[in-house]
Each structure stands twice: as C-alpha cells, then as structure tokens.
Amino acid sequence: MATSTLTKLATRVRYDILHMTTEAGSGHPTSSLSATDLLTGLFFGGTFRFDLDHPQNPCNDRIIFSKGHASPLFYALYAAAGVLSQEELLTYRRMGSPLEGHPTPRFAYAEAATGSLGQGLGIGVGIAMNGRYVDKLPYNTYVLMGDSEVAEGSVWEAAELASQYQLDNLVGILDVNRLGQRGETMLDWELETYEARFAAFGWHTIVLEDGHNIDAVQAAYGEIDHACGRPTVLIARTVKGKGVSFLENQDGWHGKTLKREEFDRAVLELGPIDLNLHGAIEPPVQAVPAVWAPVPVDQPVSAKALSPREAYGRALVDIAPTHPGMVVLDAEVSNSTFAATFRNAYPERFFEMYIAEQNMVSAALGFSTRGKMPFVSTFAAFFSRAFDQIRMAQYAMDRGNIKFVGSHVGVSIGPDGPSQMGLEDIAMFRTLVGSVVLYPADDTATTALVRQMADHHGICYMRTTRQDLPRLYETGEEFPIGGSKTLRHSDDDRVTLVGAGITLHEALKAADTLAAEDINARVIDLYSVKPLDMATLHKAAAETAVVITIEDHYAEGGIGEAVAAALSDVATPVFSLAVCKLPMSGKPEELLAYEDIDAAAIVRRVKEL
C-alpha cells in the first residue's frame, strides 16, 4: 500500500481514537496516538497477515496489545479494516459492548485479556512456541508493548525464554513514548539502553528513531528476519499524543479524554478524514497444523501406593493418547512435581520454562488461546508468584483452558520450612470465577482427577501432596468434579470430619480412635474443594451434631471457610482445624501436631465439643 494511503489510514485511526474516547468520557487516547503509525503500518502495510473473516484460522498471524490501555487504537484499526462500524466504535466502554476498556475476548479479535501490564509478551511466547513446536505453522506473533511496562520483570522472563526457544516468529514492538501514567519513565527516550537490554537477552533489535515516519516504519518491518533464530524487537521513538499539538509529549494527559470542544480542535488539526477509506490486511500463509498422535506408554498400576505428585506424572502419560492437544510446562522442578515422567515419555510436548513462573503462566495462556491444553506445574507456593497472570487468565474466558498443578503443599512438607509450603493456594485458585479446585488423597484419586481436569474445559487447579499416602481407593473408582467420598458412616454418627489430601488420613485415624470410645464419626473426602458436593455436606450437617473441617492450608479462603459458607444456612455448627500459627522447619508429623491438624488434635477437638 502506498505511503499516502497508509498516512490517510493513520489519520482516520487517530480520528476514531479521539472520537470514541471523547464519547465514552474515559480511556487512553494519548497512549493510543503514540503507537498509531507503528500499528497502521503493521496492519495495512503488508506485514501482518490475517483472515478477518475467520479470526480463529490457525494460520493467522497474532497481535497482542500488551499495553491494553491502548485499546482505542486496537479497535480503531479494526474499524479501519472495515469490520467495526462507527456505531459499534461508539459503544466503547459501555456495558455489554465487546469493546471493553481494556481488550478482552468479548471482542473476537482479542487473543486474551490484557490491561495488567507486562503480560502480553509472555502470552506471545506461548503462541509463538505453539506455532514453532506444536502446530508447526508459519504464522508470526506480534506484541505491542509500552515503554513503562517493560519495567515489569515478567517482560524479561518472556524475553529470556523467547531467545532460549529461538522464537524468530515472535516480534515485539516497543512504543517508547517516554511518558508513563504519572510522569517520565526510567529510561526516557534512551533507545540504546532498551536495545542493549533486549540484545543482551538474545534478541534481534531494530531501532527506529521516528516511529511516526510511515516509510521508516515500513523499512523497519522489512528488517525483521524470521529465519535468524532470534526473536525481534522493534524499538521505536514515539511521541505520546502524536497528531494533536496540545497533547504531544505533554505530561498530565495519561488516561484523560478530550472534552467536546478540545475534540473539535483536535479534529481540525488532523486534517481531512475519510471514514470510507478502509485498509486491506494480507491473508495468512495457508498450511496445515501438525497432528500429534502419541503412542501409548504401558504403565502398569503400581502395587505400592504412590505419592499424589508421582501419580500426577504417570497420569499425564496415561491421558496423552486421548488428549493430543495437551502440552506440559514446568518451572525447573519437574523432578519434584513429577512432570518429568511426562517429559521422559513425550519430550516433544514438554516445555522447560525455568524458574520464571509468571512467564510460564502467560505462555500457558498463549498455548491455550491456540486451542492447546497446558498442564502447568511447580511448587504450589510458587504459583503465588503468578497470581496476577492467573487472575488475568480467567478474563480470557473460554480461551483460558489451563490445568495448574501445585506440589509440596502444606506444613507437612516438613524440614524445608515455610518458604516452600503451599498454604494459600486453595484460597488463591478458589477466587477465580468458575474455577475447579481439586485435592486428591491418594494415587488412585490423583489419576482419576487428572483425567477429570483434562475433560473439563476451563481453569482447574490440583494440589498434590509430597508424601507417599496410603491408597484408599481401588483402580476404577470415579471422582467426578463436584463430588466427594464418604469413607466412614453409620446410622448414629455424632460428628462429621471433612478432610482432603493428607488431613483425610488424619481424620480416618481420628475416627478409628473415636470409634474405640464409641463415638461414631462420619468421614468425608472433600477431593473437590470447588465446586463443593453440597448435597453430601448438607446431609452430613443434618445427620450429625457438628461438622469439623481439617486442612493443611491457612484457615482463610480454605476448605473450612468454603464449608462454613456452604453450610451457613443450616444450624449445625462448623469448626475449622487449619494452619493458624506461623510454621517453621520440622518433621511433617511434628508440624501437623504443632498446627493442631493431626489425628490427636481432631480427637481432642471432638471431645471438647
């Protein structure tokens, strides 16, 4: 496309940015204007290849607005491409409109939700890894980043992984407009420092001194080398608010919209605007995604009970033949989480993500947006490192189909001490809308629940216990999501003990002790922490005098509160035994006793009541 046409398109994009934000009364026009020429060039200059009629065409290039607050630009580009009308644009930020304040997949062309800064490049890493190593398709992935957001460490996690995996199908576009929300960025317009950083992280760098010169922009895209074995970053000097004299390079205009009279002035400055002018986007290079047909691996059932974490690794191998969309990611602890069992069987679908949990989760989301089902494992405690990324994955809606598995849960891991103990993972994953939280108490349950997770579309979390736990269930036992198992019951149960994982075994021991003293206790295995088996819990509450929950997790947001809330409409009291004191190093049994969550503590509590 001729430079003059691209320039005209950029002008119409600018008009739409100003128009929709003034109409909405909120939004980020100046952050959009700085990247307008870069993105207009990308979309309509022949670099970006996309089938607008089929946004899920697997061969499409992908674009992620990591600086999600530049959403007016994002939507204006699709208006310029002819797939959004002026009327639709003016629904920006209104309730029910797909054009949200920050992009989400309610808008069909948004790959994922952005708006928490520094996450887009990691999503791009996952999409690019999928293209290179899984689907084996020639598409490219572009990520628009702001300069403020590269202060986020997650950007550098993504950067190092991208070069480690030689993702030359990944392109970052860095909009260096010098101004953050409340003033100057750390690096101002020091393009050479950005260049040195990305180069040191193994990237091919292209520096563009004027990100508003359409010819220079086009020339820069021409320098991208998709065969150089390195990801590329285009580092462009831009002007925040570009195109409107009283906005350009001015502090104090971040996240502010123009009043009507300011808008009118701005439009006069833009010059002639042709809303009938549309740009064409190149179609994608068509190819066929690779098909994975893993050969089943024979894994006889172990005679000896395995730890849940070990059972997890074997279960991954078991399900591969029926779940060819799966990929497995781990943060440099696969020998502890037992994801290594899968890696050994199917190395082509295992990705080492090193000790960079934020990027691991964002990359998993990237895989997931491309229709893959990532299993993502690390120590449960370390998922807290990526809570923001996990939180954002839910806003990707049905594109966030990720299975999280956290090992080393609870004080019962023992001598390694509190830094390694997952004690808030249930609380964290329960907050997600529609999430599933599972907690198996033996290897049979683990195996069954891995398959349940794989067959359930959406975000799931499973916590796996480090220790060998006695086997409670025979092979073939079913564990539906939302179910529970009642392991002890009688017609005259006086108390209900609700456990999961390691505390279920303590509850069983306590029930045996109590039975010897003629106190019958019902024992429930609450393997599905979310959703809860409401019917069984209500029945137990109706049939016993008291319900006691026991969990190797902090009290807040854990099993106890979940059950208390579920039973808040019945008169039966619910008591919680949970981790309430700051833990320390020690032997597992010492720590369970210290926190009053072992069998002896349960017996004591029952007798008190």
Added chain:
Amino acid sequence: MATSTLTKLATRVRYDILHMTTEAGSGHPTSSLSATDLLTGLFFGGTFRFDLDHPQNPCNDRIIFSKGHASPLFYALYAAAGVLSQEELLTYRRMGSPLEGHPTPRFAYAEAATGSLGQGLGIGVGIAMNGRYVDKLPYNTYVLMGDSEVAEGSVWEAAELASQYQLDNLVGILDVNRLGQRGETMLDWELETYEARFAAFGWHTIVLEDGHNIDAVQAAYGEIDHACGRPTVLIARTVKGKGVSFLENQDGWHGKTLKREEFDRAVLELGPIDLNLHGAIEPPVQAVPAVWAPVPVDQPVSAKALSPREAYGRALVDIAPTHPGMVVLDAEVSNSTFAATFRNAYPERFFEMYIAEQNMVSAALGFSTRGKMPFVSTFAAFFSRAFDQIRMAQYAMDRGNIKFVGSHVGVSIGPDGPSQMGLEDIAMFRTLVGSVVLYPADDTATTALVRQMADHHGICYMRTTRQDLPRLYETGEEFPIGGSKTLRHSDDDRVTLVGAGITLHEALKAADTLAAEDINARVIDLYSVKPLDMATLHKAAAETAVVITIEDHYAEGGIGEAVAAALSDVATPVFSLAVCKLPMSGKPEELLAYEDIDAAAIVRRVKEL
C-alpha cells in the same frame, strides 16, 4: 587475612556444610559448596563489615542469601565466625531450631526469610535505599544469588531500580554453578551473557573466571567501587559441589545429602579440618543515622467528602510528624492512589518504584528490616503481582512491618474493566498469619485507619475505594482495629446487613427502603475485615433472624466467608452477596446491579428470605 588462613576457613566451612546436612538428612550441600569460597572471602577477607555482638547495629553491612537453599553455607559461616557451636549447627532443620531449612529471622543474622528465589536482590535494594537516602549511613549490602534464580523477572526489576537509584552501596554476588535443580540452567557458564545483561541494566560488572581461587576472589572484591554511582555485580564461575570429587559438577545432586559413608569419604578429601579455627569479621564503620523531623503540613478538613483514596494521601501527610520512620513507595500510579499527596509534601521520603510491583514489595521489606515503616500503594489488583513477595514478608516475622494500600477496588471502578478491578485482594491479604485487613467506607474512617495501621506493628492492608463516597462519620470518630460500627439498629431488627466500603452505602440505602416497608434492618460497617469484631457479629446474629454480607469482591475468601466462618457456631443463617459473575466494562452502578450487590439486590434478597 592470609590466603592460607582463608583457605583453611573455607575447608572448615565445607566440613560443616556436609556435616549438618548429613546429620539433618535433607538440605542442599552442593549449592552451598559452590559459593563457599566467595562467601568465606567476603566474610573473613575484610570486605564485609559487621558487629557480630550487635546484629542490629545500624552501621553493619548486610548480607542476604537470596539463594536461601544455600542455608548450610550461611550457618557454617557464622560457625566459622565463632557465634554458632557445632552442637547448634547440628540442630539444622530440626523443629524449634533457629537454623531452618531456608533462612528466616528466627536466626538473628538473617535479615529476612528467603527460599522463594529471586527476591533477595529486591530486599537488598530496599536496604541499600535506606542506607543511601534515609539513614544516610555508609553500610553496604551484599546479596548472594544463584544463577538459576536470575531467570526470575523480579531480579531484573531489582536490577533496574538499583541503577535508577544509583545504589553503589549494593553488591550482587552471582554464583554461576551452571546446574539448577533438574539440570542445566539456560546460560550454563556463559559469564559474558550475564555480564551483558547486568551491564545493560546499568550495573558495574566484575567477572571472575574462577570463583574458587581465594586470591582472585579477594582481588574481585577489591574492584568494587562504592563511589561509581552504580551497583556492582560480581559474576563468578563456580563448580556445584566444589571440594568433593564425586559431587563436583554432577547433575542429580541438587537438594541431596550425603549418606554417612559418603560423608566420611568426602571429609577425607577435604583434608585437615580445624574446628578451633575462627575467622574475624571487620567491624562496621560507625556513624549516626540521619534523623528526619518533618515539618507538619496544615491540611484543613475538607468540607466536601473525599474519596477514600484521596483521604489516604492526606492521611499520610498528617501522620508524618509523629511517624518519622515512615517511607512511601508507589508503583507509578501515585496520582491515582494519591500517594502523590505525600510525595508533594515530603519528596525526601517518597520513592517512585515504577511499574515493578514485585520489587516494590521486596524493597519495602528491605526498608522494614532496617526499622522503617513503608506504606506501599498501587491498584489493589496489581498486588496480586507480588503475592509471593507478600507471602514471604510474613515469614520475616516482626521485621515485616509493611502497610499495603490498594486502590481501585471492586467492579464499581466501572469502565476500565476487569483487569483493573481488585476483586481478590481481601482473600489474598487475609491468608497472611496475623495480618490486619481494613476497608473504610468514607474519608473520616480512612484517615483514622491510616493512623491505626501506623500504630500497629505488623503487616496491614487497606483497600481504598476510587469513588467519592458520602461522609458517614464526624472527625474524631475512632476506628480501632478489630472494631465495627453499627449504623442502624432498633429493638426489632429482623435482618443484619454487613457491608464495608462502597457496599455499606448500598446497605444503608437498602435499609432505608426496607424501613419504609416496616422491615427494620441492622446495618454494620465492617471496616475491620481482619480481625473481625466477633462480639458485635454474634450479638447481631443472636438478635436478628438472618445476616447478609454484601461486598464488592469475589465471594471466595472475602467478607462473606469470613463472617460465615465467624458465625459458624451459631444457628442464624448467613448469606453472601458478592461478585460471582465475570465482570466487564460498564458504569459503576450498572456493574453493582449486574453483580447483585446494590441496594436493590439487597432489598430483593431480604424479601426472598
């Protein structure tokens, strides 16, 4: 100290590392051995300056083992310094011993808890900022890092801030032993790549080709320039397991201890060991910490009710004269959180931490370990970015005296959409042992609660509403932590409505509507979400037929579950109105209605019951 003596000390340190881990049966000897010569040189070669008798001497240099799993080395150094006996060393990892699996301040020489990798440099940044800008003392801060952990983005957040603040009193020691937990690191022994990365992030770099040559180690420390305006990193090639032939550079030995017979063989290899040999540590350079005596700023009470976030900024200014230990940190959104109000009044105690929340929290912990009281603010949603750092701060025990303040909470922020909505912050901060969680409903309460937080030693969190909220309380009203306010009550209340923040106002409106229909509702302002006012809640449960909680937060781990758990022993039913559907952009009032947490929804729910 002579090289020969340092060498002998290193040998004794190696012996202790092996001895204590073999005795404990767990731990990380090989990760300790790789850094032994680097740290022995640092401690006893005259570089590190520390008053062993007074670990809290403000002039002491500080050392942080960011690779916390090298704790055997950490403890062995203090044994070599003469402050730990062999008997004490052999309590390593035992219940009740200060020598935990990963260091915590139960050991007096540990500055903070480490063990979640990649956090030590950020803590060091805070300590170094304190030395340079607050206490104005000549101490230096050293951080031992592993090569695997610099994959964590938090390291690069710390690196960029350290150069931004010209922290030439900060020294990183990078132990490049090439092997992570499950195999090779991304960069193997590519010292030049590490060097390029730190140099690009503005650091003075020193490369040491043999981190086991004591003379070379000493020479490298001699190259540190504490007046160059840049932090220094010493990048050392080391060998994992150094000193024991069958451990050196071997994969598969991470986190494994020697069996007794292997230990005996290893000791033979080490050669003569002199457990009576102790090293001397240079005393600190004595100086007097700067005193801050802020001049009070006159801020008349606003006639108009302010938003809680705006009241927060003013309250910070109010408390400064009585809290000269305070510092204020913000992640590039101070004009939104209103931390800017403090910055404008007292720029010398305000630190811009840019969009790097993980490092902001770690640095706050660093300030806190030096006796300062950091107020740390960003959008509530973005504290999820630093959950791991927040989690680790609690394990610093009484050194973790941080006040977190999150703005932009709930769906009621409106058009910006879900990425910007804090909806899991209460759940997150409630999990911390001993934490305080506050949620003011007007500007008076905000002002009072900021002072409460400042006067309470420990981790506190306050969520501040974005909108202007009507003023409910007169100046001078007291808001003790653990209290509540009953704003509507009568002798025949039929229902209790528990709200906080914006939903309290909805509850009040609902109560008015219900009153018009002769349904009396008690209304409680639950401004202290943790700890709860148990007496008032129990009284309300006893005196009304039903308790309804209303919150602009996800149901899980929020106010509803906290209250349900608190009232789980009484028969009165508790119902929760909370955010349960995936939110979107919209007007605040539309979103409150959509989530069924506005006055109309409360009235509907009461009538249903």
